[in-house]
Amino acid sequence: MKGTTPKQRTKSLTTLLNKTYDPCGARCNVIDMLPDLRHLCDVNGWDFAELDRQAYDHYLTEKEAGGLVV
DSSP: OOOSSHHHHHHHHHHHHHHHSOTTOHHHHHHHHHHHHHHHHHHHTOOHHHHHHHHHHHHHHHHHHTSOOO
């Protein structure tokens, strides 16, 4: 993902979502994307809940640090 700050990443992700999903807005696109990610996990045999927990831990670390932790 392009960007090294949460704000830059948010802008890149919003652009990607708007190109990939309907022009219903970022909130609507996130709602549409989440089931698609679950389907991707099902097809690959990944545990979505476990990946979500790991992602949330990364988010909390980055939030606490005030930016992305690479």
